[in-house]
Amino acid sequence: MNLPPLIQSFVLHFGEMGSRWGINRTVGQIYALLYVSPEPLCADEIVEALGISRSNVSMSLRELQTWNLVVLKHLPNDRRDFFTTPDDVWQILRTLAEERKKREVDPTLSVLREILMQQPGSDTERFAQTRMAEMHGLIEQLTNWYEDVKKLETERLANLLSLGSKITRLLETKDRIVSLGRRKAPARAASRPEGGEDGG
Amino acid sequence: MNLPPLIQSFVLHFGEMGSRWGINRTVGQIYALLYVSPEPLCADEIVEALGISRSNVSMSLRELQTWNLVVLKHLPNDRRDFFTTPDDVWQILRTLAEERKKREVDPTLSVLREILMQQPGSDTERFAQTRMAEMHGLIEQLTNWYEDVKKLETERLANLLSLGSKITRLLETKDRIVSLGRRKAPARAASRPEGGEDGG
DNA sequence: CAGTTATTTCAGAAATTACTGAAATTTCAG
DNA sequence: CTGAAATTTCAGTAATTTCTGAAATAACTG
Numbered sequence: 001m002n003l004p005p006l007i008q009s010f011v012l013h014f015g016e017m018g019s020r021w022g023i024n025r026t027v028g029q030i031y032a033l034l035y036v037s038p039e040p041l042c043a044d045e046i047v048e049a050l051g052i053s054r055s056n057v058s059m060s061l062r063e064l065q066t067w068n069l070v071v072l073k074h075l076p077n078d079r080r081d082f083f084t085t086p087d088d089v090w091q092i093l094r095t096l097a098e099e100r101k102k103r104e105v106d107p108t109l110s111v112l113r114e115i116l117m118q119q120p121g122s123d124t125e126r127f128a129q130t131r132m133a134e135m136h137g138l139i140e141q142l143t144n145w146y147e148d149v150k151k152l153e154t155e156r157l158a159n160l161l162s163l164g165s166k167i168t169r170l171l172e173t174k175d176r177i178v179s180l181g182r183r184k185a186p187a188r189a190a191s192r193p194e195g196g197e198d199g200g
Numbered sequence: 201m202n203l204p205p206l207i208q209s210f211v212l213h214f215g216e217m218g219s220r221w222g223i224n225r226t227v228g229q230i231y232a233l234l235y236v237s238p239e240p241l242c243a244d245e246i247v248e249a250l251g252i253s254r255s256n257v258s259m260s261l262r263e264l265q266t267w268n269l270v271v272l273k274h275l276p277n278d279r280r281d282f283f284t285t286p287d288d289v290w291q292i293l294r295t296l297a298e299e300r301k302k303r304e305v306d307p308t309l310s311v312l313r314e315i316l317m318q319q320p321g322s323d324t325e326r327f328a329q330t331r332m333a334e335m336h337g338l339i340e341q342l343t344n345w346y347e348d349v350k351k352l353e354t355e356r357l358a359n360l361l362s363l364g365s366k367i368t369r370l371l372e373t374k375d376r377i378v379s380l381g382r383r384k385a386p387a388r389a390a391s392r393p394e395g396g397e398d399g400g
Numbered sequence: 401c402a403g404t405t406a407t408t409t410c411a412g413a414a415a416t417t418a419c420t421g422a423a424a425t426t427t428c429a430g
Numbered sequence: 431c432t433g434a435a436a437t438t439t440c441a442g443t444a445a446t447t448t449c450t451g452a453a454a455t456a457a458c459t460g
Contacts, residue, residue: 006315006325010332013311019446020222020304024418035335036328043437053420058438079428080436089338104220111213115206125206128236132210135235138289141361148364156368161341164348168356170370219416224448243407253450258408279458280406 001051007036011050026052027060031069031085040073040082068095090154097146105143112136201251207236211250222303226252227260231269231285240273240282268295290354297346305343312336 001008011032018028029050034041041049043057050057061083064070069092073082086092112132120126149157160167201208211232218228229250234241241249246257261283264270269292273282286292312332320326349357360367 004322004325004328006318006320007328009311009315010328013308017304017308022220026418036331038324038327055421055438055440056419059419062438089334093338104217108213108217111209115209118206120206122204124238125204127238128204128207128210131236134289138293141358145361145364148366152365152368158341160367161345164345165352165360166348167360167367168352226448255408255410255451256449259449262408 001049003033003049007033010036023063024060026050026056027063030057030060031064034070034083035085037084040075040084042080042082044080046083067099069099088154090157094150097150101143101146105139109136109139109143112139201249203233203249207233210236223263224260226250226256227263230257230260231264234270234283235285237284240275240284242280242282244280246283267299269299288354290357294350297350301343301346305339309336309339309343312339 001011003011011029014032015025015029018031019025021028023031030046033046033049043054043061046052046057046061047054061070064083065072070083070085073084075082086095112135115132116129116136120129149160152160163170201211203211211229214232215225215229218231219225221228223231230246233246233249243254243257243261246252246261247254250257261270264283265272270283270285273284275282286295312335315332316329316336320329349360352360363370
């Protein structure tokens, strides 16, 4: 491997991280390298930089393309393929989320749904189904939230993030306003398992 | 493998999913099995159910314990160890998030910080650093949000989720109110990197 | 203490995954 | 068309990961 030390640390780290995800080491390294390169790189430059075989680079780039994590560029009068990563980190995040959802979450949801449709043949199975239903419910809530939030423009999303849980204070305010509007009902008094009024 | 069909599907699916994460197949299967079992299971029951070696079960349970994803139980007059999963799915989610952060996000942040401290030795390195700074910034925003939100009680969190991006409408309302309060300025016109006020 | 049961460790076998080099394919120029 | 350059494919090998059986350790009983 033949890289400026500071870049090498980054590339190596991503290689290790890659293997901790489903991604393999080489794929992680190539991604990292492209991410920090000022110009698009061609396959042979990657071979040179990382010291791996040409065919490995070819396969790994293909893998990255199926993840939509790299984009192919062409230079005039050069028929080699050059590669970069999208440069907006928020966009990268979105892509990553989308792909992981597609590969991990959606199949799980569909397996769960399928199982939940079936008739349990015993108490054990019946119990299992209730557990799976809980899991299904949680995942569905999360994906609904995700589907909803991913539509936001980056600026708004960033804003939302930076509010963090402060948002709940706002919600309380809203609740108050709404129940003021309603006037009649004692609003929050009714059956709430959770006792602690924490009214600011 | 010796399981009711409906449970077997679930267990097999989690096995496959496991290998797609860093977790391996057996670990995934054991987790799934414990998750849907009405009673805690001992190691030999797992051996029996999944048809794997006793030693593999022992190692995999240890792995699950380091993730805090299983809990050990003891029955009276029985010195074997029994295992279950926590049964609140929200709690499981929190644990998972926490562990993955610890293993994946935190080390990445620290590598990035370290690299960003160093003096770049060339333009290439300088450019790489700016890219890494972008990534670092994004990750930091996300983890700040996470640290903030994870403190919420489940009920509140679920509430927040179910609002999804509707929340932004509320934010707009708030903006309007706030700028009404201020009266003078055209409010949003000026370049504001971050909304300083949060009402409260 | 010896004997019994439960659990862990670990060297090596088995299985899986990643990588390479050589050959095949594609793409383009003349 | 031929030939050169770029890329891909793939069979075989290398490396890594997972899993097992046997042995070691630990925890308890009487």
